[in-house]
Amino acid sequence: MSFKVTVLPANREFTVEPGQTVLDAALAAGIVLPYSCRNGTCSTCEGRVVSGEYDAGPAPARILDAADLARGHTLLCQARPSSDLVIEAREVRMADDIVVRKMPVRVLTLEPLAPDVMEITLQLPSAEAFRFQPGQYLEFILKDGSRRSYSMACARADDHRVRLHVRHMPGGLFTSRVFGAGTEPLKPREILRIEGPLGSFFLDPDDPRPIVFLASGTGFAPIQAMIEGMLERGDTRPATLYWGGRRPADLYRRDLALAWRERLPGFRFVPVLSEAAPGDGWTGRTGWVHRAVMDDLPDLSGHQVYACGAPAMVEAARRDFVQQCGLPPEAFHADAFTSAADLARVEA
Template identity: 50%
Template sequence: MTSTDSAAQGFQISIQPSGRAFSSQADETLLAAAIRQGIGLPYGCKDGACGSCKCKKIEGSVTHGPHQSKALSQEEEANGLILTCCAVAQSDVVLESRQVTAEGAFPIKRMPTRVSLMEKQSDDVMLVKLQLPANDTFTFHAGQYVEFILRDGARRSYSMANAPHTMPQVGGIELHIRHMPGGKFTDHVFGAMKEKEILRIEGPYGSFFLREDSDKPVVLLASGTGFAPIKAVLEQIQHKGITRPVALYWGGRRPADLYMDAWVKSLLAELPNLTYVPVVSNALPEDGWTGRTGFVHQAVLEDTPDLSGYQVYACGAPIVVDSAQADYLGQGGLPEHEFFADAFVTEADKAAEPA
């Protein structure tokens, strides 16, 4: 068989140490093939920008599509690391990757949704509720995201801010959308969009969700609307009666960026193992802020210098997530496999660095 024939039929992709295997089709990224076949690999943006899907290639060859150097540097690539979200197999491939548990992969669905509620939480954050088709089921892990499919085929990703068990009372799924001036989608959300509008979504996507097979204490780190998936995780913790110690650190530039501060404080009475540390980086005198100041990820290390026995779930701006990972592993002794992240990579972030 020629290599061309082989490529047309696809290649075998094996994952160590789990022993799971799947096939990839010609010109299909390894991650797309894994998602299609229900194989749980870690990932975030699916767009070569966040680095969450980075893993070691033990055998075989791949070619990479466009990606940012901060997600995968030339040095890392030379050392055998790849991004599964933009790597296409050129032969059979063996990967070394953290395996998301088998039950971690829910079916990906594309469906119409109806905007049932729009409610401003702050000047630039809109809470949007989406009603799903009554005759369909939608299953997801608290912390995962959906993609809006726009009319021109462009996609925009937003984390679900509610846990699955709340869907009946919420009437579907809840999203927290920050206005990015000039943004194709968010200008519409904060401009012409009205309740009852029909939008198309696809999901669930992402490997950001609480690992319930651990009993380690948890640090939840959020910046801005990175609170959305963290809120879903908190609802899940409450619903499941999980008693692990949980510390939430939520950072914003100004107090108004902590747009559901009252909701978190009300939860403290119901979750005795939860502590909450709001942090503001650029408070002005008129804000009257008397709480913690500075960078939110550093507040965690100030309170817990030794993170070696913890799990950390970080979500929000890439600079916060990247800084947290570097400092928690380098200074706090956090094991690399206990850091879970979802960096909110915007279109502006992607445009800022040439691929």
């Protein structure tokens, strides 16, 4: 049996078919609600159910605060209606020429950026343009049907090419191939299958507030795409990038970030290391990267934040920025990098 969902405050309606989640049905109807992982391990798709019955699944109880759960908050990527629903959720505007589709791609190059980070350049089919918003991601569809998600580290597909930053996850089904482990190392000219573009993580062009970019590890990839997009558009909104890693090698494109200061008026770059060792020669900031933001900007009420990286970092930033720094909840935009290992821990 299908059910109707009404989205407030826009009063948009769509139908959820049997077996669909609220998020999947909304996307199928062309209504883009905020989302990232789609598997219940982040809270990007959090919304409030005003009325109606639904199966929330176990994920919201693991991620959301008890007070929010009591107010009807849930994860729309997991919620399955058992009646008509009225929900409160922000709708994301998507360009009309962006179409999600599946396609074959060819591996062009594999370039090490750090001992555990590889940049993959993919050649897309040339028959039609592949358009996306800087900050979105694509999914590899592996031979067994499983999927791996990676943000595009470029503002557009020049010459039908896109770049990805892939961190090695020891024992990972896909990343082991990328780093030459196992019996089938990934090689240039290999054909893979992808679906994209996906995600709601991209800049709001109409929000004039100063931007805080927050990245950990390869969460830098979509931030790079966003900043390159700002450069192309001549976007002069004040912006500060806080990029965190454990050791200096984790900040694998530090020189690029430093160069943006010369090209983008009002841009600042703050690198932060959490495990700097005496032999690293590090004289910069140390500690948790989101805490560096709070030290510099204890009042975030007039800012917008775009955060990408490990789920723990993203969720800590969301909580602390809103509760302690006055950031409006709707001004926090995030994409959490959820690995297969992260998902396995959640499902255990």
